[in-house]
Amino acid sequence: MTIDQRGPALPDGRGEVSAAVIAHLRGEGTPLPDARAAAGADPYGDDLQLALYVCYEPHYRGFAGVDDAVEWDPALLAARALLEARFLDALRRDAARGHGVDEAVDDLLVEPLHGTGVSHHLQEEGRLWQLREYAAQRSLYHLKEADPHAWVLPRLWGRAKAGMAAVEFDEFGGGRAERVHARLFADLMADLGLDTAYGRYLNAASAPTLATVNLMSLCGLHRSLRGALVGHFATLEITSSPASRRLALAMQRAGAGPAAELFYTEHVEADAVHEQVVRHEVIGGLLEQEPHLAPDVVFGIDATVFLEDRFGEDLLGHWRAGRSSLRTPLDGPATVSVGPEPDSD
């Protein structure tokens, strides 16, 4: 299978702010969002989150028909800074739980006896159409899995750098292209009958999904947020292994296919290792060298938990109401369930 490496099409705007950013990338010469527009946008809403996502994407794969040089367009960077400040201020206000690094990490290490999150739902009663929606939403991250985190490497040294590089090496397949985690996710998508093209589901993705990815780009691109990036990455790695176990079972139950199961069984084992390395070497090493970054590490953890919870609640809320969590429905055998069905609708 070949993964499409051309940039995706620019998405459709979701309001004044995102429409202005997209028009700018299209070269229409229209004004970019100003401070008033940024201040008026919901920091977690579709309009601001899509605008921010579109501002970040030139740092990854860009968009079809958009000049690569737009990545360092000063006007675009200035507009992005306004949107980032709006998002960051909201996260600092809403996500903080007022604890230290050890408490924050210990909280992540406790597994609930009766979990109620999205992975629990999918394991226990997930339908195939819900697994497909979950994969389409998550594809915004997993098709560039570990990419935003690679940006932190030049900002670390010593144990933190060595640990981070070891984990990233594993994420990028340990030297084997067919084992790159983003590639394994594309294989999962193919098993689920989804389009594996990068950015294919950008128009369909919800604002809470965009926000989880924007947090990574934000922390990855700013050296001043290196502590937050490390806290964010630790949160993903610590919570991933048990959740991946549940998702592997969900894929198996739904008969999704071998590649769909493999993506998650690989993460059960890989992330059990990554958790240890990230906690002891990356967080431990960073704070040994730069102890003043402890509050930033905690912010990265809290912001990630907060946004992941919003993402999960949004999905479950739509599904409980019998509705799609996506802005545009999936093509293909979307609502045909395979495997044992839970109670009738």
Add this chain to the structure above:
Amino acid sequence: MPNDPSDKPRRIRVRREGPVLVEGPVEVVLEDGTSAVSDRCVVALCTCRRSRTYPWCDTSHRHRA
């Protein structure tokens, strides 16, 4: 295995809780004579015996609440 003076000792990290971390690749020979191989650069070996992917850690040692 014969000792080569140029070999560095393999580093193994032991912690009070959680898996033992070994520099990979490793081959683990199990009681029944079968072996499991991992070529990760760091391998987490289960020590609590609760792992469903034994001998590899799957975080089953975690506290539940």
